[in-house]
Amino acid sequence: MTADEIREQLKQVKYPGFSRDIVSFGIVREIEVDERRTQVRLFLATENEDVVRQIVEEVEAVLGRIEGLAPADIIVERPRPQQGPGEAARALGRGPSRIEGASRVLAVASAKGGVGKSTVASNLAVALARSGLRVGLLDADIYGPSVAAMFGVEPGGRVPADEEQGMIPVERHGVRLMSMGMFVREGQPLIWRGPMLGKALHQFIDDVAWGQLDYLLLDLPPGTGDVQMTVTMQWAIDGGIIVTTPQKVALADVSRGVRMFKEAGAPVVGVIENMSYHLCPGCGRRTDLFGHGGGRRIAEEEGIAFLGELPLVRSVRQGGDEGRPIVASDPNGEAAAAFARVAERLTLEVPVEEAGHA
Numbered sequence: 001m002t003a004d005e006i007r008e009q010l011k012q013v014k015y016p017g018f019s020r021d022i023v024s025f026g027i028v029r030e031i032e033v034d035e036r037r038t039q040v041r042l043f044l045a046t047e048n049e050d051v052v053r054q055i056v057e058e059v060e061a062v063l064g065r066i067e068g069l070a071p072a073d074i075i076v077e078r079p080r081p082q083q084g085p086g087e088a089a090r091a092l093g094r095g096p097s098r099i100e101g102a103s104r105v106l107a108v109a110s111a112k113g114g115v116g117k118s119t120v121a122s123n124l125a126v127a128l129a130r131s132g133l134r135v136g137l138l139d140a141d142i143y144g145p146s147v148a149a150m151f152g153v154e155p156g157g158r159v160p161a162d163e164e165q166g167m168i169p170v171e172r173h174g175v176r177l178m179s180m181g182m183f184v185r186e187g188q189p190l191i192w193r194g195p196m197l198g199k200a201l202h203q204f205i206d207d208v209a210w211g212q213l214d215y216l217l218l219d220l221p222p223g224t225g226d227v228q229m230t231v232t233m234q235w236a237i238d239g240g241i242i243v244t245t246p247q248k249v250a251l252a253d254v255s256r257g258v259r260m261f262k263e264a265g266a267p268v269v270g271v272i273e274n275m276s277y278h279l280c281p282g283c284g285r286r287t288d289l290f291g292h293g294g295g296r297r298i299a300e301e302e303g304i305a306f307l308g309e310l311p312l313v314r315s316v317r318q319g320g321d322e323g324r325p326i327v328a329s330d331p332n333g334e335a336a337a338a339f340a341r342v343a344e345r346l347t348l349e350v351p352v353e354e355a356g357h358a
Contacts (some may be wrong), residue, residue, distance in 0.1 A: 001069055003031035006038070009066060013058045015143055016051050024198060024233045025053070031078070038072040046263045052076060052099065071225065076307065098236045099205055102136065102216040103352045108232060109260070110243045111253030113222035116274045117243040119167050119320050120310065121219040122150045126327040127336070127343035129174030133214040133352070136169065139179030140231060141221035148181030152323025155181055165209035173328040176211070178204050198230055205235060214352045232264035239269035239350050244298070246276060246291040254298045269349050270305030271295050272342055275312040279334055305349050307344040311335055 010028055011021045022028055030041040040059060044052050056074055063072045099105050108124070112115040118141070120155035125137040128225070139147035151172040159182055160168040170223060180200065210216065218237075221227050231237070240261040244254050254271060259269045273295025276288045289312065299306040312336050319326040327336045 001033060001066060003033055006031050006033060006040070006063070006066070006069075009062055010040075010059060012062055012229055013055060015229065016054050018335065020198075020229065022025060022055060022059075025229065025274040034070065036070055036321050038070045040072060040073065041077065043077045045264065047354045048263060051263070061091060067215070075191075094103075097234065099210070099216060101210050102215065104212045104238045104324065105216045105218065105236065105243055106239050106346075106350065107218045107220055107228075107237050107261075107266070108241045108243060109220045109257050110222050111260070113248075114238070115189055115222075115243050116310075117222065118146045118150065118219050119352045120243050120272055120274050120317060121217055122147060122320070122327045123316070123327045123339045124343055125175045125215075125217050125337075126173045127324045127339040128347070130327065130331065131343060131347075133347075134212060135174065135179075136210050136213045136216040138204055138208075138216065138218050139177075139181065139295050140201060140218050140227060140320070141205070142180050142227070144221065145179045145181035146320075147177060147181040147219055149323060150320045151177055152338040153176070153177065153179070153182055153335055155184060159183065162209055166207035168209050176213070178208050180204075193269065201227065201230060205231075227266060228260055232261060234265045235268040237261075237264075239267050241346070243272050244295050246294045248290070248291075248294070251298050254295075255302065258302050258304065266301070268304045270307040271299040271302075272307045272310065274310045276309035278312045281314065284334075307345050307349070308338065310338050310342065312353045 007023055007028060011023045014020065014021045015022055015027070017023055027044060028040065029041050029043050032039040040063070042055070042059070044055065046052065056076065056302050059074055060072070063069060108117060108121040121137060125135050129135040139145045149217060153170050153172065159170065162168060167178065169178045170182065171177065207216060218231060220231060232240070240257070242254055242257040244251055258268050276295070277292065278289050279285070280287070295309070296306045311334065315330060315333065316326045316335050319329050324335065330336055
């Protein structure tokens with residue numbers, strides 16, 4: 001029995017709560033096998049001991065069913081306490097890998113759809129770029145990409161590529177962009193299974209000539225499924241940003257998003273409350289249509305930063321529909337100012353490393 005054959009057998013072990021197996025998630029790091037012993041080395045960033053125990057037990061069960069296999073030792077490696085995934089990866093020489101050229105990698109997430117996450121990610125990226133920072137935005141929602149449309153990039157076009165460096169990101173409003181929406185025609189469905197999805201993510205992250213970036217924002221799909229776990233476990237994330245709205249039904253999902261990042265050993269930067277209030281375009285009166293202050297309260301309960309409130313205004317929606325983020329089309333407006341405040345707070349919470357300026 002070879003190491004590759006054992007690795008193939010271990011694909012039977014699913015990560016608890018997900019359809020993907022521990023091999024495709026990159027948890028199985030090394031396998032050594034000879035006549036006297038078998039050693040399997042796992043890297044698990046989760047703080048959930050029940051998850052660790054379940055995976056180890058299932059690995060032991062799979063190995064125990066392999067006829068003639070030498071007694072197995074299972075070694076579980078974990079990030080050291082108080083370490084983020086990037087530091088853990090560097091310390092161990094394995095684990096989540098850094099994205100080349102990016103000083104800081106931030107994942108923008110929402111535990112449910114309909115909270116305006118992609119709108120927030122797009123305008124936040126432009127706000128950071130307008131402050132003089134080098135910014136990239138990756139649309140990691142392979143099935144439902146929207147970033148290309150929000151920046152006015154034509155769908156189904158050709159993306160230039162360099163033989164050595166890979167695909168060249170499209171640049172709009174000072175932000176370097178990559179999205180599946182650039183490759184497929186409008187309305188064309190993507191009917192892909194998990195392995196193809198994972199391959200696309202690898203290409204968009206590792207095979208793109210991002211260049212030197214201060215911040216790379218990853219716009220994750222809504223929910224806490226396979227894509228989110230793949231990204232947070234295979235690439236070192238400097239922080240997760242959770243977008244919510246003031247309604248109770250949305251706030252109830254914030255804790256799930258926080259737990260998702262913690263499961264992967266990724267720190268959570270904080271919460272952004274979108275559609276926090278409505279501003280009347282005529283008189284400027286503020287109205288709390290969906291309640292107010294819920295995002296701040298849930299951030300305090302989770303012990304993470306509250307990054308700010310963003311208004312519900314028609315121009316933000318129109319800007320996204322027309323391919324002109326509001327921060328770029330109306331940089332002096334109230335909505336753009338709100339995004340600028342959130343961007344400034346974000347840079348204080350996750351400052352750029354000097355290495356990013358090399």
